[in-house]
Amino acid sequence: MSTAIIVTDVIPHTLDSRKPETHISNPIIQIKRLTRIIATPTHRVDILRGIDLEIPRGQFVAIMGPSGSGKSTLLGLLAGLDNATDGQILLDDVDITRLSEDAMAEVRGRKIGFVFQSFQLIPTLTAEENVLLPAELAGAGPEVTGRARELLTRVGLADRLDHYPVQLSGGEQQRVALARAFITRPPILFADEPTGNLDGKTGQQVLELLLELNRLEGATLVLVTHDPALAAHADRVITLRDGLVVTDQMNTDQMNGPR
Numbered sequence: 125m126s127t128a129i130i131v132t133d134v135i136p137h138t139l140d141s142r143k144p145e146t147h148i149s150n151p152i153i154q155i156k157r158l159t160r161i162i163a164t165p166t167h168r169v170d171i172l173r174g175i176d177l178e179i180p181r182g183q184f185v186a187i188m189g190p191s192g193s194g195k196s197t198l199l200g201l202l203a204g205l206d207n208a209t210d211g212q213i214l215l216d217d218v219d220i221t222r223l224s225e226d227a228m229a230e231v232r233g234r235k236i237g238f239v240f241q242s243f244q245l246i247p248t249l250t251a252e253e254n255v256l257l258p259a260e261l262a263g264a265g266p267e268v269t270g271r272a273r274e275l276l277t278r279v280g281l282a283d284r285l286d287h288y289p290v291q292l293s294g295g296e297q298q299r300v301a302l303a304r305a306f307i308t309r310p311p312i313l314f315a316d317e318p319t320g321n322l323d324g325k326t327g328q329q330v331l332e333l334l335l336e337l338n339r340l341e342g343a344t345l346v347l348v349t350h351d352p353a354l355a356a357h358a359d360r361v362i363t364l365r366d367g368l369v370v371t372d373q374m375n376t377d378q379m380n381g382p383r
């Protein structure tokens with residue numbers, strides 16, 4: 125993995141999982157006329173109605189908007205967990221709307237971390253095993269165990285490695301989920317209301333950990349939140365309403381200072 129290989133466009137980029145990043149200056153996420161419509165014989169819901177966005181590498185973007193405006197649908201599409209009706213999503217110049225399930229799973233394993241509102245830990249695996257799972261699926265060897273323990277230590281769970289999710293509080297489960305999201309060193313992290321199921325104080329601690337880990341790991345962070353105070357920490361705040369982007373603002377006071 126450490127050997128730099130110069131890859132040019134003559135090499136097909138579908139199969140070689142070790143392809144280095146070739147377009148460093150391009151936005152890491154490009155969204156073009158993205159629509160998601162759910163239609164049944166009697167009913168049609170236009171969930172996303174044509175979203176255009178570009179997100180540069182390393183940016184911290186907060187997504188806001190009322191319940192039902194399409195925030196979770198957007199994140200699910202960006203992470204390849206759902207299929208677009210029309211439009212394009214490019215992650216590092218790869219159009220993920222055209223990928224097979226297997227190819228998408230590979231992109232997810234290499235590029236994406238996800239923190240869900242409802243934790244989504246696997247109940248039959250311990251904290252450590254939950255954290256290790258994405259790395260194992262991506263083909264990592266036993267050397268990744270050290271990193272899993274390091275991440276669990278960083279989120280304050282060094283003494284909970286062998287606990288199962290049911291033996292952990294909500295805040296602890298979400299801290300395991302944070303460690304899991306970062307295990308593969310993903311360049312992109314999506315978080316969908318990661319504190320929505322936690323009480324205020326616990327939620328605050330989880331958020332601080334998330335932002336701290338992200339500062340250390342340097343991922344591009346796209347975070348759905350209802351909390352204006354949190355959005356104030358972001359580089360950029362995008363508001364959705366009825367499946368469209370209605371505002372898209374840079375937090376200029378964040379651009380020069382630490383966040």
Ligand SMILES: Nc1ncnc2c1ncn2[C@@H]1O[C@H](COP(=O)(O)OP(=O)(O)O)[C@@H](O)[C@H]1O
Pocket residue numbers: 162169171189190191192193194195196197198
């Ligand atoms: N599978 C689905 N079938 C029908 N409607 C859906 C489905 N998923 C989401 N919706 C609808 O799409 C809209 C946007 O949902 P969602 O993306 O979850 O919004 P948000 O996360 O902003 O609250 C809502 O009106 C929701 O009811």
Ligand SMILES: [Mg+2]
Pocket residue numbers: 195196197
């Ligand atoms: Mg939602």
